[in-house]
Amino acid sequence: MRDTELYRHLLGLVAPWQVSRVELSVADGRVDVWAQHPRRTRFACPECERKLAVYDHSEERAWRHLDSCGFLTYLHAGPPRVDCPDHGVLQVRLPWAEPNSRFTMVFQRLAIDVLTECDVTGAARLLHLSWDEAWHVMDRAVARGLAAKAQVAPARIGVDEKSAGRGQDYITVVSDLDRGTVDYLVDERRQASLDSYFDRFTAEQRAGIEAVAMDMWEPYINSARANLEDADEKIVFDRYHLMKYLTTAVDTVRKQENRALAAGGDKRLAGSKYLWLYSAENLPARHVDRFARLRAGDLKTARAWAIKESLRHFWAYQRRGWAAKHFKRWYFWATHSRLQPVIDAARTLKRHEAGLLSYFAHRISNAGAEGLNSRIQAIRVSARGYRNREHFKTAIYFHLGGLQLYPQTGSSSRTVGSG
Ligand SMILES: [Zn+2]
Numbered sequence: 001m002r003d004t005e006l007y008r009h010l011l012g013l014v015a016p017w018q019v020s021r022v023e024l025s026v027a028d029g030r031v032d033v034w035a036q037h038p039r040r041t042r043f044a045c046p047e048c049e050r051k052l053a054v055y056d057h058s059e060e061r062a063w064r065h066l067d068s069c070g071f072l073t074y075l076h077a078g079p080p081r082v083d084c085p086d087h088g089v090l091q092v093r094l095p096w097a098e099p100n101s102r103f104t105m106v107f108q109r110l111a112i113d114v115l116t117e118c119d120v121t122g123a124a125r126l127l128h129l130s131w132d133e134a135w136h137v138m139d140r141a142v143a144r145g146l147a148a149k150a151q152v153a154p155a156r157i158g159v160d161e162k163s164a165g166r167g168q169d170y171i172t173v174v175s176d177l178d179r180g181t182v183d184y185l186v187d188e189r190r191q192a193s194l195d196s197y198f199d200r201f202t203a204e205q206r207a208g209i210e211a212v213a214m215d216m217w218e219p220y221i222n223s224a225r226a227n228l229e230d231a232d233e234k235i236v237f238d239r240y241h242l243m244k245y246l247t248t249a250v251d252t253v254r255k256q257e258n259r260a261l262a263a264g265g266d267k268r269l270a271g272s273k274y275l276w277l278y279s280a281e282n283l284p285a286r287h288v289d290r291f292a293r294l295r296a297g298d299l300k301t302a303r304a305w306a307i308k309e310s311l312r313h314f315w316a317y318q319r320r321g322w323a324a325k326h327f328k329r330w331y332f333w334a335t336h337s338r339l340q341p342v343i344d345a346a347r348t349l350k351r352h353e354a355g356l357l358s359y360f361a362h363r364i365s366n367a368g369a370e371g372l373n374s375r376i377q378a379i380r381v382s383a384r385g386y387r388n389r390e391h392f393k394t395a396i397y398f399h400l401g402g403l404q405l406y407p408q409t410g411s412s413s414r415t416v417g418s419g
Helices: 003-011 105-117 120-127 131-148 191-198 218-227 239-263 273-277 285-296 300-316 320-335 340-351 353-357 372-386 389-400
Strands: 018-025 030-036 042-044 051-057 061-068 071-077 080-084 088-091 156-163 170-176 181-187 211-214 235-237
Touching: 003 018, 003 030, 030 061, 042 080, 061 105, 105 120, 105 131, 105 389, 120 131, 131 389, 156 372, 170 191, 170 372, 170 389, 181 191, 181 372, 181 389, 191 218, 211 218, 235 239, 235 353, 239 273, 239 300, 239 340, 273 285, 285 300, 300 320, 300 340, 320 340, 320 353, 340 353, 372 389
Parallel strands: 030 071, 156 211, 211 235
Antiparallel strands: 018 030, 042 051, 051 080, 061 071, 080 088, 156 170, 170 181
């Protein structure tokens, strides 16, 4: 078999494309393959599909393709142009590559697979690409996926803020709680940020949103109220976020009390910070004895902790009515504790009571079965090299967006020419 024929098969080129020449450079570790079409081949206008004679050829270009036995492999061709009476002079579609791409579609598929498994630096190394090239593949894949994505409002969404860099640099993350995917990302965490999500849908589509898990963050609350009917029945405040208010209150009580005790030489609370932050069942065994002694004493911190732990039972109720009763008793206890940080936290929760009780209609939280939060955090950690917020967002969409990332190449992944 001649090498041109061999490469026509390897590349899966289909008529009218043929391989005209193959060059192997052992020194450079690369194979260059030239594709050509017969004279008088007619090509379709990319706009209207009308078959037209070749007008001329654009300058020869090269596309990176899958390696041949460890040799970097490049496909070369001069893309034909047609002169359509309706659409003017245009470059025809090439079966092996998307317009303006430097990679064949099969190479992109491989690169996407590798990027799915590695961070960008690792993928670039394995694929013999520069960091920018690997990044470019990811960026294009996400753009392609977002463009192809059906515009459907998920029934149950989670809204969360994520720090995108240092300081006050936030993005808003809207997730589809049922699919376990990130549905939408937008800069900042203002009302307008979340509004921009709802704006993408028609009123009818928005009506399909049944429940929204979120933090007690006024801009998000205001946005949901402005965009959803009966929003207060649909907003469910995230239980982990609610518990954080109490955990913080316990910690404030401990700090104040420790300071007062230490002034009189009592070191009981010194170094106990983390003991109070565990939920009871997660306390490491080595701390159990000390913590039991601390709780048994007449410490204010112990009282604050007991109030915090009692709130956790709220979410364990089967029925809303029982949970409402529990909350009422709990609120009375918390507000009569004479512990100001606990009283403040309880009042904040009370003001948002509807969004606590709505949990029993929807039973959702931002924690999600898919662990989106920890996966976003992992992307953030591996994203030190992403350098900026746009890259961070692209990486989240790439890994967690549930998008169709591959270029459409037809049925066989080895076939270059069937698209
Ligand atoms: Zn046309």
